[in-house]
Amino acid sequence: MRVLPEKPDVKDPASVSGWLKQLADVAVSAVHPxxxxxxxxxxxxxxxxxxxxxxxxxxxxxxxxxxxxxxxxxxxxxxxxxxxxxxxxxxxxxxxxxxxxxxxxxxxxxxxxxxxxxxxxxxxxxxxxxxxxxxxxxxxxxxxxxxxxxxxxxxxxxxxxxxxxxxxxxxxxxxxxxxxxxxxxxxxxxxxxxxxxxxxxxxxxxxxxxxxxxxxxxxxxxxxxxxxxxxxxxxxxxxxxxxxxxxxxxxxxxxxxxxxxxxxxxxxKASDALDAATEAARGAGLDVRVLGDNLEGESRELGASHVAMALELQQQIDKPLLILSGGETSVTVLGEGRGGRNAEYLLGAYTALKGAPGVHVLAIDTDGIDGSEDNAGASFGPEDWSSSLSPEQYLARNDAYGFFEQLDRLIFTGPTRTNVNDFRAILVLPRNP
Structure with missing residues (x-):
């Protein structure tokens, strides 16, 4: 298992982003053959x-x-x-x-x-x-x-x-x-x-x-x-x-x-990956809430609902909280854009979050390939909010890949040679960390 830093520097977006990617590595490594x-x-x-x-x-x-x-x-x-x-x-x-x-x-x-x-x-x-x-x-x-x-x-x-x-x-x-x-x-x-x-x-x-x-x-x-x-x-x-x-x-x-x-x-199985991530995050001093290893549903809708939960919990916490989940969501394809279910989950979350501070989100497919694309998934934080891009338009054509490509927030791991499906992590920071 990879060793994580004791705690991400919550005042540094790059530190938080890198920490979440390391956490995903820990989860995937735990289920590798x-x-x-x-x-x-x-x-x-x-x-x-x-x-x-x-x-x-x-x-x-x-x-x-x-x-x-x-x-x-x-x-x-x-x-x-x-x-x-x-x-x-x-x-x-x-x-x-x-x-x-x-x-x-x-x-x-x-x-x-x-x-x-x-x-x-x-x-x-x-x-x-x-x-x-x-x-x-x-x-x-x-x-x-x-x-x-x-x-x-x-x-x-x-x-x-x-x-x-x-x-x-x-x-x-x-x-x-x-x-x-x-x-x-x-x-x-x-x-x-x-x-x-x-x-x-x-x-x-x-x-x-x-x-x-x-x-x-x-x-x-x-x-x-x-x-x-x-x-x-x-x-x-x-x-x-x-x-x-x-x-x-x-x-x-x-x-x-x-x-x-x-x-x-x-x-x-997915719970093994979540258990490894939970252990690593608690070792870094974070509180952890696991929503389940078997979540299903429409990707964009689940992303929006998870953001709503994160914003509600943000009002109640006084230390960083990590929200983890796994499972396999679905995408109803209505447009001709690019993107797998994890990118679509993230775009649904991004659209609902609207740049609110203190919430960082990552979602990947543990096999290293999100749908039929070349990325494992993507991540974003408040610093990635852009008023010049319309997430709603990208969602309408199922082009989550194109959206996060514009933000330069796609995650590329290559094939991991294992597969327990989605790994999602939301780091919620208190209003005054």
Whole structure:
């Protein structure tokens, strides 16, 4: 864990901004795969083969960390397998193949990777072991359409879901029921081999079946649930997709006996990142209030509501207060601007704050990429208020990236190779610090 200064110089905006960025680094470091695998978490070496598969923004780093831990435990038998991650999120592995594909819009390489994964686990026996390394982003990266459906159909539906503001739970429900590999279908191909799944959660509530749409875990939803979601958001449903959702019965039942031997291990989640940040901030002498690790909702609206809370609390405090939250918000896309959900949250907060003194705000995506942009997020303080820019106009066209680019307050970290979704921090200073 990085060591923070004892306390930011609250009279120096640059000191506050730098301190918040360091705090975000502490949070991300706490959930990085390099720190997560310990000898007591490793499965026993099987009599047969050990095949590693995985998908997600943290999958390559998880694979590299698992290889190191496996060998350190004295397992000299070679590993085989493959994982798929987002372009630019790879890591060096000795035995496990690392593939890269597109996120958030799936592409042909993601489809190819999913087919290769199914082939890698076919024809295994009871003496074999499958290790699944699953993290957020795996749904888009491991895209294999169900029989009778096409990749362009899935791409169109995925694009519409991302633009309509649907929460990730609903998006992944649809993805599972249009897939030949998600919703436990990958594990059906692997059985009777034992499957041990390691997870880094990016979903509010940390439901294992929702992370990367649960390729190795049973699905508790039904095809009709996916159909209802598409109809509710007014998304165009091709005839083949509609017929599939009416008649599909390919998902394994949650009580299927094949799941009984399997294990699921949660390596990291949003609360771990918030706990690390809380510990660091309290060590620096700040009061901390955590709003939760599972917040959802429209990004700009959540930003405005958090600012309103900060201004109310500012009237009651006599020492700096840090407000932390995590989760995954949504953006309803109405314009053609640039920006992910964290930048949009910040622009909603900026618009509501109107330059009021004593409130500094940061929001990043812990994977280092906010939406489909090249920034992790952004931050701002009272010194960044500009009367020459109209935040309302930027919000109207969903151009939070352009707004904070004008202010030179975008945060660039590059891929972090982990993912527990949003990390938000608001430092509230008393009226007379």
């Amino acid at each position: 390099d720190t997560l695998f310990s000898p007591d978490q490793l499965p026993a070496r099987p009599p047969g083969r050990t095949v590693v598969i995985g998908a997600g923004k943290g999958a390559a780093a998880m694979a590299a960390a698992f290889e190191r831990a496996w060998e350190a435990a004295g397992n000299d038998a070679g590993l085989t397998g493959l994982v798929v991650t987002r372009y630019g999120h790879g890591a060096d592995c000795r035995h496990i193949q690392v593939l890269e594909a597109s996120h958030p819009m799936p592409d042909e390489l993601g489809e190819k990777a999913a087919r290769q994964m199914l082939e890698a686990v076919r024809d295994l026996g009871e003496d074999d072991l499958v290790v699944a390394l699953v993290s957020g982003g795996g749904s888009a990266l491991m895209t294999l359409p169900a029989e009778g459906l096409t990749l362009p159909q899935k791409q169109a539906i995925n694009r519409a879901l991302l633009r309509c503001g649907a929460p990730i739970r609903e998006i992944n429900t649809v993805r599972r029921h249009l897939s030949a590999i998600k919703g436990g279908r990958l594990v059906v191909a692997a059985h009777p081999a034992k499957v041990v799944t390691y997870l880094i959660s990016d979903v509010p509530g940390d439901d294992p079946t929702l992370i990367a749409s649960g390729p190795t875990l049973p699905d508790n939803t039904q095809p009709r649930d996916a159909l209802e979601i598409l109809e509710r958001y007014g998304i165009e449903i091709p005839d083949e997709v509609r017929q599939h959702l009416i008649s599909d019965d390919s998902a394994p039942a949650p009580d299927s006996p094949g799941f009984a031997r399997d294990e699921t291990i949660m390596l990291a």
